[in-house]
Amino acid sequence: MKAVALTRYLPVSDPQAFLDVDLPKPVPQGRDILVAVKAVAVNPVDVKVRAPKDKVETPPRVIGYDASGVVEAVGPQASLFKVGDEVYYAGDITRAGTNQEFHLVDERIVGRKPGTLSFAEAAALPLTTITAYEAFFDRLRIDRDGADRGKAILIVGGAGGVGSIGIQLAKRAGLSVIATASRPETIAWVRELGADHVVNHREDLVQQVRAAGFAHVDYVAIFNDMRHWNAAVELVRPQGAIVSIDDTDLPMPMAGMKTKSASFHWEFMFARAMHQTPDMIEQHRLLSFVAGEIDAGRIRTTLADVLSPINAANMREAHRRVETGAARGKIVVEGF
Secondary structure: OEEEEEEEEOOOOOOOOOEEEEOOOOOOOOOEEEEEEEEEEEOHHHHHHHOOEEEEEEEEEOOOOOEEEEEEEEOOOOOOOOOOOEEEEOOOOOOOOOOEOEEEEEHHHEEEOOOOOOHHHHHOOHHHHHHHHHHHHHHOOOOOOOOOOOOEEEEEOOOOHHHHHHHHHHHHOOOEEEEEOOOHHHHHHHHHHOOOEEEOOOOOHHHHHHHOOOOOEEEEEEOOOHHHHHHHHHHEEEEEEEEEOOOOOOOOOOHHHHHHOOEEEEOOOOHHHHOOOOOOOHHHHHHHHHHHHHHOOOOOOOEEEEEOOOOHHHHHHHHHHHHOOOOOOEEEEEOO
16 A cells, blocks of 8 residues: 655655555554545644654654544444444554554544545645643533533633544534634634634733723633743633643642642643553544534634645655644645
8 A cells, every 4th residue: 555654754845754664554453444535634743743753764753643544444443433444533642653554553642534525635634623622621621512611711722633523512512712823814714614713922912802892711722832821821810710721841739739729731633542542432433423514514624725645745744844844724635
């Protein structure tokens, strides 16, 4: 089968950063299914995994953590899908990635593909959807179906992949959404997705949120980096909650959290698969739930750009665009 792989961890500008290779076609065992991959998306985690370091991979390593495709074969213990089913999923960071023609994945972290979306549109969604859904409904314990209607959430990084689906999920739950964006095109994007208020993350967040009429917000979701930690602590209400998906590479002073009795939560969407948690099938359920919401017209894809075909050159270009940190929505690479 065809695959895009790496042997060395190089800058994306290096022509050898990705290689077109041929690999053996895998065979599913246990609860794995084998998926004929039709489209993949590139996320910041792909860029982090590929970041330059002194290491050589033998055999070549395949990365990639978003895919949509068609079930090609099922393992002997698999029961959720059958051959021919269209699926979408984000995979498992501890296993071979999705940038290959046929990919093995545990069925418990796979959802049925939204029937109203193309493979490219569907591939844009899984990792960011799981991240935003778990951040809101599993970590912050927001009620998915509206019991927390009227509460306010600040989404830092509103125009990115996670923020783009997060705005929609938060609106579905009845929240008042304040999203950050700084350029005319990203401001328009987050408004189009349903943000009630937009604030510029390059300026004073506290001042802007309060000017919008919010002394405090019930929840803060940090979906880019921790530069805005102090603002998040200042803005979260007493006994409110903050969730983040970023690395702990900047100081996170906790004194303000303590005096507010506020809570802090990490979201890492690979945790369930990585640790084989008893509830890992929840990712299958949430992806299938979101597929239903999409097919009902209540949530839309966050696809921004498509490159084709899936090869080393286009993978380098997709990584280059994600590395800029300026992309709105998701970048997908489609078709072998």
